[in-house]
Amino acid sequence: MSNLNRRQVLKAIGLTAGAAVLSETGAVAAPIAGSGFVYSLNMSTIHGHNLGFVKELEVAAKAGFTSVEIWIDTLQTYLQSGGSLTEAKKIIEGLGLKVEDAIGFAPWLADDEPTRKKAMEQLQREMKMLAQIGCYRIAAPPAGVTKGPVLDLDVVTERYLTILKMGEQTGVMPQLEMWGGSQNLKHISQVLYVATQCGKANARILLDVFHIFKGRSAVESLNYVGHHALDIFHVNDYPAGISPELISEPDRIYCGDGIAPIKQILQIVKNPERPLVISFEVFNKSYYAQDALTVAKTALKKMKEVAS
Template sequence: MDLSSQNRRQVLQTLGIATGAALLSNTVSAKNAVLKAGPAFKYALNMSTIRGHRLGFIKELEVAAKAGFTSVEIWIDIFQTYLKNGGTTAEAKKIINGLGLTIENAIGFAKWIADDDTTRKAALKQLQTEMDQLAQIDCHRVAAPPFGATGLPLLNLDILADRYHAILKMGEQSGVIPMVEMWGGSENLKTISQVLYVAAASGNKNALVLLDSFHIYKGGSSVESLALVNKNAIKVFHVNDYPAGISPQKISEPDRIYTGDGVTPLKQILQLIKNPDQPVVLSLEVFNESYYKQDALTVAKTGLAKMKAVTAGI
């Protein structure tokens, strides 16, 4: 064997060791990445799901916690009824912490989008009060739906973006960020494209969108368009299902059902909104009259189990 052949063998052996080490290192890194990766989703109960049981603010929280939820979405009107009846934000915060819950978002109906100046001015005052109350219970997001413009002709989206920017600035002061919400049955903010435009055109880095599997169908949006939404713009996503055979024009809120019980392309939706950097809060939002006739705890437990089933493997 000549020297050059021996040298080549040594080089190949060295390369073999180096390559093996690199492969091993990559394998270990991949395994560590898997180990470090957290869950893709967090599960929340939107209190609409048990709203018809008329339990009251504290009892709703207790049911959610007992069912196994660690996150919830509250409704501002129920929360304010609790406050008007003698409850305090300090007391509520203590109870929430004791139950091990996080208030991920609050559902409110301030008419921030209204085209009438007087109405909108009153709505901004209302929203500021609500934001201040929510901040005191560590709720740092609030829904900003097109309530007040659902039946109006299509408004200029640049104007809506300016109005959304205004409430985002309010939110920065209180630490509660409004999420511009899509309503498929509204004339305004009914599609993913409209909501996405308003959020982007607001020119505010804190802009967030609140989307919903039901409203994607109701408003005629394409599921594929979710791929165009920046994943960091989705912190909370409303999940539910709907049965076959009802057109978008005729389907209504009470038609919502548990995830996995209908024909919604939920697996596809979840794949598109999944964020590798942080878990997305999936919040079960249904308004089903038949569920309201059942035991609230049973409904909450069933909802959580079905959410986990539909997200399995994603």
């Protein structure tokens, strides 16, 4: 990393002027017509309905989604109940869905060596499993280090570089996720530092409307995030009258139902060269008490309204 020059660092997150976005074949991606977004359902939204892996996918497809983010624990429960990865892939494809990302919580940033070693083994197993169902991204949040001492960002960089290499080997790339309520990786500036400092063109960060507010990051900070650094962006809203210190995960609501500057955020992060996946992620207990299909349909409708 000591040999990185400024241009290499900027290129890693797409901040160089006119940086081309390449497809897997090496061709320059054409400009996108329409909204410029791919609409995805994070299964957290209907996780509390306890539908199970297959039913969650069916609900998403019936609601009109073509992309989803799955939860690894739900997939593992499906496998433990007699399902197989081969069958899971057939179901996903049969429903016309693409699994954009998977949500897992391996404590890859843990400061004690035994815990981190075990987490690396867990993460590698999960990556190999996801590759078999056609999911090529996995969230890498600061699980396990949300409390306690603040880690040196250069240490975080070295650990992220390690799991990036694992991603290169398995084909499932870790998305460095910001958590606003964590002691570590709570600000846009922190995840951006790690992504640039590691000097890898495949480094990606995963941001969230809720966590930007929770961690007190300025929305304007998004102007410094290159489009190349974002594959997925979590969207949601939050009500008025709750401070960042007191707001919690169940307070998330439908896009447009609160005071979050969602339209401003989407205008900043929208990529003119390739569609950005925006994934609706909430943990709202009142939604869990409603019909799951109604919730999913409402989520998609309101996402499209704020993205238009």
